Amino acid sequence: MTGLRHVLIAALLVLAGCVPIYRNHGYVPPELDLAQVVVGQTNVGELPALIGEPSAQGLLTGSGWYYVGSRWRHYGARAPQEVERQVVAISLNETGTVTNVERFGLERGRVVVLSRRVTDSGITEVSFIRQILGNIGTFTAGDFIRDDS
16 A cells, blocks of 8 residues: 555646746736826836836936846746847937837737837938948948049
8 A cells, every 4th residue: 555655746746846837037017007197298217116127227327218027937947038028128218208109019020019109200200320321322432532623
């Protein structure tokens, strides 16, 4: 009887080791909190109280706040696998006012837009780098040579 008991306990331990364990990393504000952020009105000083501190900020001071959250599945001895990822990107203008709120997800290895709230001016703005890259190939050598004759 004790041998059978030991076998059953060992079998239960093996089965318990095969149950997936899920872990969350990072922080993404819930939709209810994001609804309080009004595009064109909310400023950078109000964001921490409304939705919390960001996971990362843009390279340029005040250019954007980013919230990243992911869910990982740990299953037995296998390597952990990311099963869900969300990124909330909040863009700011020079004065620190919110110009864009976007939520991205990861679907089958591709980044997809889950939701977007944008002011009219945010879409038509062309960044400095985009202007430079857009001008590649539009110049000729004659544009740079002065003809003083």
